[in-house]
Amino acid sequence: MAALTGEHTERAGQPSLPAQIRRARTAYLFLLPGFILFVVFVVYPMLYSLRISFYDWNIIKPAKSTWVGLDNYRTLLESPILHRAVLNTLVYATITVPGQMILALVVAILLDQNIRGKTFFRVAYYLPVITSWVIVTLIFEYLFNSQAGLINYLLRDVLHLVDEPIRWLADPILAMVPINLLGIWKGVGWSAVILLAALQEIPISLQEAAAVDGAGPWHRFRTITLPLLRPTLVYLLVVLVIGALNVYIPVLLMTDGGQPLDLTHSVLTLMVEETFDRLNFGGGAAISYLLMAFVFVISVVQIRLLRQRVEVQ
Amino acid sequence: MFLPAERKPRHLILIYGLLIAGLVFVAVPFTLMISTSVKPQQYTFEYPPRLIPREVTLRNYTQALSKDLFFLYFLNSLGVAVVTTACTLVVSSLLAYAFGRLDFPGKEALFYVLLMGMMIPPVMLIIPQFLISKLLGLLNSHAGLVVVYVTMNLSMQTFLLRGFFESIPGELEDAVRMDGGGRWTIFWHVVLPLSRPGLATATIFTFLYSWDEFPWAHVAIKETTRRTLPIAIALFQNQHLTQWGQVFAASIVALIPVVVVFALFQRHFIRGIAQSGLKG
Numbered sequence: 001m002a003a004l005t006g007e008h009t010e011r012a013g014q015p016s017l018p019a020q021i022r023r024a025r026t027a028y029l030f031l032l033p034g035f036i037l038f039v040v041f042v043v044y045p046m047l048y049s050l051r052i053s054f055y056d057w058n059i060i061k062p063a064k065s066t067w068v069g070l071d072n073y074r075t076l077l078e079s080p081i082l083h084r085a086v087l088n089t090l091v092y093a094t095i096t097v098p099g100q101m102i103l104a105l106v107v108a109i110l111l112d113q114n115i116r117g118k119t120f121f122r123v124a125y126y127l128p129v130i131t132s133w134v135i136v137t138l139i140f141e142y143l144f145n146s147q148a149g150l151i152n153y154l155l156r157d158v159l160h161l162v163d164e165p166i167r168w169l170a171d172p173i174l175a176m177v178p179i180n181l182l183g184i185w186k187g188v189g190w191s192a193v194i195l196l197a198a199l200q201e202i203p204i205s206l207q208e209a210a211a212v213d214g215a216g217p218w219h220r221f222r223t224i225t226l227p228l229l230r231p232t233l234v235y236l237l238v239v240l241v242i243g244a245l246n247v248y249i250p251v252l253l254m255t256d257g258g259q260p261l262d263l264t265h266s267v268l269t270l271m272v273e274e275t276f277d278r279l280n281f282g283g284g285a286a287i288s289y290l291l292m293a294f295v296f297v298i299s300v301v302q303i304r305l306l307r308q309r310v311e312v313q
Numbered sequence: 314m315f316l317p318a319e320r321k322p323r324h325l326i327l328i329y330g331l332l333i334a335g336l337v338f339v340a341v342p343f344t345l346m347i348s349t350s351v352k353p354q355q356y357t358f359e360y361p362p363r364l365i366p367r368e369v370t371l372r373n374y375t376q377a378l379s380k381d382l383f384f385l386y387f388l389n390s391l392g393v394a395v396v397t398t399a400c401t402l403v404v405s406s407l408l409a410y411a412f413g414r415l416d417f418p419g420k421e422a423l424f425y426v427l428l429m430g431m432m433i434p435p436v437m438l439i440i441p442q443f444l445i446s447k448l449l450g451l452l453n454s455h456a457g458l459v460v461v462y463v464t465m466n467l468s469m470q471t472f473l474l475r476g477f478f479e480s481i482p483g484e485l486e487d488a489v490r491m492d493g494g495g496r497w498t499i500f501w502h503v504v505l506p507l508s509r510p511g512l513a514t515a516t517i518f519t520f521l522y523s524w525d526e527f528p529w530a531h532v533a534i535k536e537t538t539r540r541t542l543p544i545a546i547a548l549f550q551n552q553h554l555t556q557w558g559q560v561f562a563a564s565i566v567a568l569i570p571v572v573v574v575f576a577l578f579q580r581h582f583i584r585g586i587a588q589s590g591l592k593g
Contacts, residue, residue: 023415023417024416026496027411027415027416027417027420028417030410030411030496030500031407031408033403033404033407034405034408034467034471035423037463037464038426038427038467040445040464041445041460041464042433042438042464043426044445045438045442046438046441048445049440049441052441052444059444062444106331107335110331110332110335111332115325115328121332123579124336124339124340125335125336126575127339130571130572130575131343131568131571132524132525132568133543134525134527134564135568138546138547138564139342139346139561139564140342142346142557143342145358147360148357148359148360148361148362150345150362153360153362157361185339193582194586246436248436248527248528249527253547253550256551268434268528271436271437271440272436272532275439281440281444288436288438288439291434292433292437295434296432
């Protein structure tokens, strides 16, 4: 039908039907390797996981698994350990996401200035990002250790805020401090680079025109820079929240998988422990589905809300 | 924020002051790691802790590197990361080319399906991926790591590369086609060479991801000799709780390839992100 509208026929010598089919076939060949992988290792696993979550899954003989309906979910929703893990994870997101975004915005603005040593600072601020999670977690564990950790030294002997070294990782609430600080410390550079790229897209002529009209730096930041960064900030918010809800390595390594007393779990450390230590595959799959649903809903809500606000303005 | 014309010395002081203050926070943990790695073991828990070691030794390095198959783990990691990066670049370039420059029925729908992959956190898929890999005989093998890593990178790298491919002017393609070149020729000889910043950015992201990946390797590899570095380092720390010097010596060696890759490709990096659709 499209061919009759004239739009397509104008484009040089196109689409006889066989030619169209041939072109589509080429396109599908380009897609083939990627989609095979994607279907086998993402789409199918998602459906498979949903199925497992309704079973008391038998890992040795899957055929002997028993259907338990929503029991896995019910048990979980009543489990105080999961409640605590959800709380810890939400706290982590609430602290690390704004922390990363605000600091990253400051860093990006500073790095966007035309100053000497720009490249040096750029690479330096990116170092925590390229260092593996395992390594940075170990560094923070050492920084916060109670025997001779640098943080305890600063708090006790330099600032005189405490009398005794704090045993950060022995207390379920205090353990959140190094974990959250690490989340911010590791993530700022990444967000800053994304924001920096967006800042550099803003034409300097806009700033100059506003300056001619007498707008100072702060005023220009609020009226020009911030509104133009909004799509990038929305993107960052969504991505960082997803990332934060999936916090795994620092919690696993620092708290030794939820110690003390399973009070420091994140949702994912609990999921992996439930699945691979207790071999409760059904329960683990149910946790992953609850989290996935939550991530999905919260992402859609964020995108909707923030889009609306842009339109209103 | 400040235009060059209106910049005053106090602005410059403010800018450098803040940048250096931030740098201290970034640098202290790294400095501590490096200095602990060259301190003799008895100073690991010295009090007050010192950022500058009073005595420098390479003993931690020689011990860490000679022990526990460290060299093998390093090679395992390197092999997995290099193969993953190469495969990801090929497969996602193919996808990105189709989505960026070709027309076919179902294009939009398929693209959204693929983007969905960016919203699904990798760790969530671990359980079914474990069961499927078991079925396909991929557990305990590096191939099993590579296929999963490639797949988990596809969505994001395709999205990133598509932004580049779309920005290449159509006239170039037309010129090749007039000379009788097909889609493959265009893809290999026009699109890929013109997208170097994009490919560099994708290389950095993918290499870092596969070098760093912990959860899947932790679950999928049980055979000691096939471990990758992150697993090996985490387990080593767990077994030798006070041997921080050796832990950090191993960590620093593990950091080298990452720093090399980043140094090689960083020139393209910001530009790469700016030109892709990645920033929102």
